Amino acid sequence: xxxxxxNNIHAEPVAPTIGFVKRAGDTGGRTADHAAWLQDMEExxxxxxxxxxxxxxxxxxxxxxxxxDVDAALEALSAAADDxxxxxxxxNLPLIESKRIVAELTARLAEEQAKLxxxxxxxxxIQRLTHSVRQxxxxxxxLVSKAEAEEISRLAKEHYGWPIPHSKISSEMKREFxxxxxxxxxxxxxxxxxxxHPGQIPSVELLQSQLQLVGSKLAALRERLETLKxx
Numbered sequence: 001x002x003x004x005x006x007n008n009i010h011a012e013p014v015a016p017t018i019g020f021v022k023r024a025g026d027t028g029g030r031t032a033d034h035a036a037w038l039q040d041m042e043e044x045x046x047x048x049x050x051x052x053x054x055x056x057x058x059x060x061x062x063x064x065x066x067x068x069d070v071d072a073a074l075e076a077l078s079a080a081a082d083d084x085x086x087x088x089x090x091x092n093l094p095l096i097e098s099k100r101i102v103a104e105l106t107a108r109l110a111e112e113q114a115k116l117x118x119x120x121x122x123x124x125x126i127q128r129l130t131h132s133v134r135q136x137x138x139x140x141x142x143l144v145s146k147a148e149a150e151e152i153s154r155l156a157k158e159h160y161g162w163p164i165p166h167s168k169i170s171s172e173m174k175r176e177f178x179x180x181x182x183x184x185x186x187x188x189x190x191x192x193x194x195x196x197h198p199g200q201i202p203s204v205e206l207l208q209s210q211l212q213l214v215g216s217k218l219a220a221l222r223e224r225l226e227t228l229k230x231x
Contacts, residue, residue: 129207135216137193143221144189151186151228152177182228189221 058152122128153166176184194210
């Protein structure tokens with residue numbers, strides 16, 4: 001059924017819908033409401049327009065080859081030929097340069113990762129101070145032990161009249177030389193190590209106190225060694 005419109009004035013008139021009749025009917029003999037009639041007509045037009053749009057969307061598309069598409073394919077083919085002529089049997093400079101940059105960045109990344117790992121291993125300020133105290137305690141004990149062995153070797157040289165390697169001195173003579181005042185004096189440089197149970201975090205005051213104590217013992221040991229080395 002064709003709906004009358006401004007483009008088709010000769011079309012047959014459209015019968016009103018049931019909904020329109022119900023809305024616009026007047027049992028009193030009066031004419032239908034004009035506004036309701038216009039609304040009904042607009043709804044019909046909207047439905048017709050929607051159907052037409054759907055029909056156009058489903059309409060088969062016309063197959064058409066654009067000359068511009070052919071030109072683009074020809075240009076791409078020409079560029080490929082030019083690239084081959086310019087680069088065939090020649091070093092691939094972009095590839096070489098890109099590999100060089102990647103290699104440099106990879107090496108730099110490994111270097112920075114190593115730095116990061118070292119920083120993380122050191123931990124926070126308390127962990128670093130704890131490590132420094134432990135290391136200083138070990139160094140002090142090792143230096144005092146070496147100083148004792150050196151003094152025993154010096155006493156053995158004076159006793160026998162010639163240098164004797166420390167490993168060649170008998171255990172009995174070592175015990176005897178260890179009772180000498182110059183050897184016993186080194187015992188005063190030993191300090192008890194700061195003991196912290198596993199999982200326990202030492203206090204900052206304890207760490208700082210131990211660090212100062214180790215430092216004072218190292219300074220005194222150096223002064224003692226200087227005195228012994230003076231002829």
